[in-house]
Amino acid sequence: MATASKRLKVDDSSGLAPLQNFLSWCDRVGLTLSSKVYVSKQGTVAEYGMLAKADIEEGEVLFTIPRSALLHHGTSKVSALLDQNKACLENSSGWVPLLLALLYEYRSPQSHWAPYLSLWTDFSTVDQPMFWPKEERDRLLRGTGVPEAVDKDLANIQKEYTDVVLPFIRRHPDLWNPDTHTLELYTRLVAFVMAYSFQEPLEEDDDEEEEEEEERAPNPPMMVPMADMLNHVSNHNANLEYTPDRLKMVCVRPIRKGEEVFNTFGQMANWQLLHMYGFTEPYPTNTNDTADIPTARLYEVVTQGVQSDWDQQLLEDKWKTLCEMMGETRAFIFSRQGCLTETELHTTLRVLCMSKEEFCDFRENEGWEEEEDDDDDDKISQAFSSDGLPGLKAPWRRLIHQVARLTLESYGEGKREGRLIDGDQALIEDKASLAQLNSRQQRALQVRYGQKSILYKLMERTTSI
Template sequence: MASDLLVDWCTAHNGTFDRSALTFAQTNSLGRGAFALRDLQQGHTLFTLPRHLTLSTRTSSLPSLVGGVDWKKHGLHMGWAGLILCLMWEAAQGTSSKWSTYLASLPIAFDTPMFWSSEDLAQLRGTTVLDKIGKDQAENDYFNKVVPLLKSRADLFGEEHPNPHYSLEVYHIMGSRILSRSFQVEALSTIDSVDSSQTPADEDAEMSLDDPSPHALNDSGSDEAEDYDDSDDEDNPANVAMVPLADMLNARYGYNNAKLFYEEHHLRMATTRSIRQGEQIWNTYGDPPNSDLLRRYGHVDQVPLSDGGLGNPADIVEIRADLVMATAEQRLPQQSGSWSSERVNWWLEEGGDDVFVVDFSNELPEEMTSFVRLLMMSAPEWAKTKPKSKLPKPKVDDVVLSVVADVVRRRLSDYPTTIEDDEALLGSEKEKPISLNLKNAVVVRLGEKRILHGLLRASGGGSKKRKADLTGADGGRAGKR
């Protein structure tokens, strides 16, 4: 099995793996996963991985071979294009690459929307997934950053154009591997911390694999690594790394029972609570909503909800500020044409958000309440507020409730189906199976619509009696997510 080869490879490079504690096997719906071979106690070390086996722009020799100046000249020190090219290059080296066994173990097919047909993508209309797939930006990076370097360095990439090792298709595959399996490896200022969490590379980071001397991890032995790795903040793409073995553990909301811990020379995967024989060993991805799970990993979570249904308790819905503005403008047609844009510009200058997030709590975000109050102010109120440089207080009243109800109705109209349509489709799946892509799309949009319906009920269509529902059970203002 490929997983056995990977374990052998890791142990041959000074890693450790407790073969009596866990094994990798196929799951029903999430590909391969880790399973306990015996009862395990909390704190049991499952495996360790030397830091030099992580694959990043720091550990691959390609950036140093290209040279720091050319690496920056082609913009490969920004975004993921540089790391994607490193994976492509290492794969092109075949068995000459230290990571050949690891790269051979990675998937080449994905269920993420990046690879969906236009018909399947249409089922995601209304969700924010469509705006975050990033396929156009990825292809722009490929043609404007990667291809020019490929053509200018035949000594590294060969004379053949197009080269099958560096095709756009391979670029998308490697990018999807990074999106679904990489870790954010933000540098720590010291090595005293021993606790670190797995976090997807586009999430806030806690774990560090970094070294005080980044070039010390570079296989070429060249100090040129410092030329392209000039920052240690969490946005630095050099902090993104592929972590063999650790990326094989699946995750599910509320199920995590293992965690990756940072140590000076190794990464250590250890149990965080007792695990019984035969149970799956789950890492944590930070419990993202289904929209992010689908976009990054190609699957969704369906666990029991408090209302008895199935879904993801971490689901959220994004409501854009321009939708709120359009709703307010429709209610105040007598205002001059520039009134809303002036207030919106002021709002943004004062640090207000342009997207508001709601969840299953049915609580109205404070900033959305504040924004609605700003838009609905009379001209004299606005004249007093503008010089203060202070956002309006998030006080819920009948006007706010009414506007919120209208906004939610308009937001619901973005979806191609109703909540009843989706529930009926999933309910009849046993008799009439549907495709995996369609099912995942329905689960994502159904979760979002349930949140919106909850907020609509809480607003009561502008009913005064619903204020308490929107501001939390204790009667205080709604919490900001």
């Protein structure tokens, strides 16, 4: 049994009975919690969170979780059946076995995981944009890339459920029922996995050459009780570590009494946090924020200056060559520090700005004739950093400036005397007006303005002198 320091008293008036039941379940399954932390719904940035009872030093273990307490298809009661049907459950996401296990365990009154899953009543607490009305989503998040990502998600979820999940559950009516294990519940569980699951890092392969030749699939997601109750910030103070028999949350920098314990979900921009987890970090605290410039938008810019059919054909040839070289690159990604896809952008600008003769030589040689000193990775990285951008060749700066401006216009910016007028900046700076926005409006604003501030800075750094 847990000591008093590990337990949270039941407070039915605050709706904490499910949390107390969960903590009792943790005791039974061997999850150990440090006496220096406690779980609460009060004083945290989200519904649940972990707070420090006392000062915690770097390196201290906050809690440990035996692998037997993790929820995935292998620990579910239906694991044997899922393993037997592994081939027919394969899909691009790799999530179907876990989702089928969750469908079963959530609807089973005798589920071993009931105290854990009951923390999320009908999984409606996470408000990802996939649950917003489409009109609201498209209006509030125009230009951010989120509406397009959500539309793709919803189409994939429906296809996965219809083509893979529904036929399977119909073949096993003793375990699943299409009337209760519906597409709506499946979608909610997909959102639950997006927001709360963990993926164990792949073990490093000693044979580096073999790893380069064959890209390994990531480990499937799994639910990690207790770890999924910690909230995220980019400047986190705890990190989940994996060992063969258990997982443990370790303090990575000092935490003072009364402070919240924060895990990290990775280096995530605000649009990714909103899309996957349903929250954002307030501007400008997210140091991992980014803005994407679609490659198609750069093509739109360069075609604007075409004067003749001859120039158009040359441009088409250049673009076709670039598409073959860069493969799946769909956007150039910028952070506050500069371009994060600097190699791809360097190659693109270099080819687009070639003369006809230079481009013909380039194609005949099947690439660069010889690598020049300025093609060194470190030098390219410096050249496309925020400090390096003003020193780029004038034609390159003009293209970057123009495509950044065109991207800003995609957010629906107003114009006055040729200048972009940003109403979001006024909202960010006016705390009273900001407080009047509802939660969705505030989160969408944080995403929009975080991206636009990066694009504004990019325009400043590439203004012709």
